[in-house]
Amino acid sequence: MKNPTPRQIALYSALFTAIVIFVLILATQLLTGRFNILEAFLVSLFIIPFTYALNRYLLNKFIYRKVKLIYKNIHERKRDPKLKQKLTLHDNILDEVEQEVMDWADDKAREIKELQEREKYRREFIGNVSHELKTPIFNIQGYLHTLIDGGLNDEKINLDYLYKAANNLDRLDQIVKDLEVISLLESGHLSMQMEKFDIHSLAKEVMESLELQAESNEVTLGFKKDSNKSALVIGDKQRIRQVLTNLINNALKYSRENGYCQLGFYDMDEYVLIEVSDNGIGIDQKHLPRLFERFYRVDKSRSRHEGGTGLGLAIVKHIIEAHGQTINVRSTPGVGSTFGFTLKKA
Numbered sequence: 001m002k003n004p005t006p007r008q009i010a011l012y013s014a015l016f017t018a019i020v021i022f023v024l025i026l027a028t029q030l031l032t033g034r035f036n037i038l039e040a041f042l043v044s045l046f047i048i049p050f051t052y053a054l055n056r057y058l059l060n061k062f063i064y065r066k067v068k069l070i071y072k073n074i075h076e077r078k079r080d081p082k083l084k085q086k087l088t089l090h091d092n093i094l095d096e097v098e099q100e101v102m103d104w105a106d107d108k109a110r111e112i113k114e115l116q117e118r119e120k121y122r123r124e125f126i127g128n129v130s131h132e133l134k135t136p137i138f139n140i141q142g143y144l145h146t147l148i149d150g151g152l153n154d155e156k157i158n159l160d161y162l163y164k165a166a167n168n169l170d171r172l173d174q175i176v177k178d179l180e181v182i183s184l185l186e187s188g189h190l191s192m193q194m195e196k197f198d199i200h201s202l203a204k205e206v207m208e209s210l211e212l213q214a215e216s217n218e219v220t221l222g223f224k225k226d227s228n229k230s231a232l233v234i235g236d237k238q239r240i241r242q243v244l245t246n247l248i249n250n251a252l253k254y255s256r257e258n259g260y261c262q263l264g265f266y267d268m269d270e271y272v273l274i275e276v277s278d279n280g281i282g283i284d285q286k287h288l289p290r291l292f293e294r295f296y297r298v299d300k301s302r303s304r305h306e307g308g309t310g311l312g313l314a315i316v317k318h319i320i321e322a323h324g325q326t327i328n329v330r331s332t333p334g335v336g337s338t339f340g341f342t343l344k345k346a
Contacts, residue, residue, distance in 0.1 A: 192323065244263075259279050293314060
């Protein structure tokens with residue numbers, strides 16, 4: 001029997017004691033030559049309630065008091081409101097304590113695993129931050145020291161180096177701002193200013209602001225078939241503008257010559273699905289699960305050459321999640337990529 005109750009343990013031990021005494025009395029009678037089985041049975045039967053009561057008392061005093069103390073400590077660790085409930089020996093304490101210990105152990109195992117993952121993530125994050133900050137700082141140091149060492153008087157390089165140092169400072173400033181935005185989004189301190197707006201009109205404004213960059217990259221911006229019409233949604237307009245800007249900007253950076261970047265809007269009952277598609281270089285499947293992590297880069301050398309902070313997609317993900325929605329990506333190397341997210345209809 002698995003985990004018998006205190007009452008069962010006391011009863012079984014009392015019966016066992018009675019049987020032992022019964023056997024001993026019979027053995028004594030045989031040795032003395034006075035055999036009376038009824039007398040032995042009555043004496044044994046008379047002993048059962050006394051041994052039962054004694055066993056219950058001993059179990060309660062020396063064993064189950066300690067078990068209940070363990071049970072209480074586990075509850076205190078868990079801060080369980082059920083701690084106020086009082087356990088008695090009539091409860092199946094062993095089963096309850098066993099379950100509590102198993103649940104507590106499972107919780108602690110999960111906590112340890114989460115802490116290990118967070119520690120790994122923290123180490124990667126610190127390493128990535130230092131690496132991202134080191135590049136512009138190193139460049140700025142190089143340009144300024146060159147100017148200090150006499151380059152300031154050289155008209156061929158002085159302004160050029162000042163411009164390059166300023167560009168690296170701008171990049172440094174953008175990294176810090178992006179980190180601040182992500183920190184606020186993750187902590188929930190950056191509230192969303194929800195309003196009703198036309199996502200098609202907003203997308204058109206974003207594309208117009210990126211027209212020059214699209215022309216220099218020889219990429220055509222436009223809408224997909226049946227998507228060049230109004231679609232009213234509810235969201236933080238300025239944050240969604242940032243999402244569209246980051247996604248379209250990525251499509252332009254990793255495009256091919258004479259490529260395209262198209263936006264599509266699809267009715268999803270209570271939601272509108274917004275997709276940003278391109279026919280660029282695409283992304284290998286192994287990179288997709290980590291694509292929205294901070295500072296994760298598919299092509300590190302090209303990404304830094306393009307001047308990105310490595311935080312754009314992480315910000316996109318957090319903004320969409322702050323709207324209670326999700327973002328996904330599908331991509332094929334050499335074919336292109338499509339980023340899709342939903343917004344609630346107005």
